[in-house]
Amino acid sequence: MPEGKVVSSRVDLNRMLEELAKHSAMGAGGLALFIGVVKGVVDGRKVRELEYEAYEPHASRALGEIAREEASREKVLDVRVYHRVGRLKPGEPTLYIAVAAVDRKTALEALSRVLERVKHEPPVFKLERREDGEFWVVGDGKRVKRGQGGSS
């Protein structure tokens, strides 16, 4: 069953694989996953942590919609999307997307589509704490330094 939501802890990948592999009974042959992780270095500067905040319940609702809509496409059997919130250190997973599909091409295309939607649709916000200050990350990766007055 497709599912998308905000989560506060890690996801067990082995267990998720186990669940998605059940769709093999319906002809699923390929699972495609994307896992976002906190970068330890951005623009040559050390990152201490990323703090994620979700505007709930709307963020979970948006993630659920993405999962259900993309899972309803032809040859796609299941889509899971889990977005973490809270303070995450470099190397920590921030986002999990998993797709089960009949064939590899469908799986990869669905993964790519879900990923782009997750980047732009759910109201999730991130603050990057680096050695050179705190930065809001907005839009497609723009960094806005905190405490500098206007941001634009």
Added chain:
Amino acid sequence: MPEGKVVSSRVDLNRMLEELAKHSAMGAGGLALFIGVVKGVVDGRKVRELEYEAYEPHASRALGEIAREEASREKVLDVRVYHRVGRLKPGEPTLYIAVAAVDRKTALEALSRVLERVKHEPPVFKLERREDGEFWVVGDGKRVKRGQGGSS
């Protein structure tokens, strides 16, 4: 470190994620995975099992080359490829590919490239045991029934 080889048992995804996430220290922000699983139904027929045979050491060497070559591309930090052999029931993972890259686009593109190479390069052979007989799977998914004389 990039690695590719034939394996006889399951891969622990949580552990692989743990290892790949270390590349965050070098700026990795995205991990992309593909896991092939045995389909329970092919051409409307029930599949009992897939039997994989690898021509070793050449299959492992080919998988290792793919991993190393694709990991040497720009913005790609690591590539792992594990191909299972033996008798696998529907739902069992057959192939694991994992890529760590600086950004999501690079990760997905590398995953797709590695996957196509794994489909065509390593000398790995599969026999599909179905309710309606045994079939060799050759090339891009052609089924050749056993015990019917010539195959072409």
Added chain:
Amino acid sequence: MKVKVKFFSVLRDAAGVKEALVELRDGAKVSELLEELYFRWPKLRDERDVIVLVNGKPSSSLELKEGDEVALIPPVSGG
């Protein structure tokens, strides 16, 4: 009528508060709410990319009603 306003990310810093209750005339539009917000927190005017969500959705209907929750957010950067 009263609506609740929430600020996120750069817009929270610009307003200096996480949320506020704003009193508006019945049937006030999103544009009137924004005027009121810009008046109270002039720094919000410096923000170029402001997305307004009404009850979690991009504000399609322009008229607000009692109890609506309005969120000011920057372009999303998920993942």
Added chain:
Amino acid sequence: MKVKVKFFSVLRDAAGVKEALVELRDGAKVSELLEELYFRWPKLRDERDVIVLVNGKPSSSLELKEGDEVALIPPVSGG
């Protein structure tokens, strides 16, 4: 000289054996080995797509040498 020949997948079924040792004149070419194999196992002739690997690689050099391992495989279907 002797070379070892391995058969995989459909070609194993066609030959009816997994592997064989084949005696050839010194410096024999891959084409001569194939003739010998087709003579011993005529069913191999029915196979359209036969890929020849010499020591695990697509046979670029045509001359075989003592101890070479030759594999007859169909187009690969990994994953």
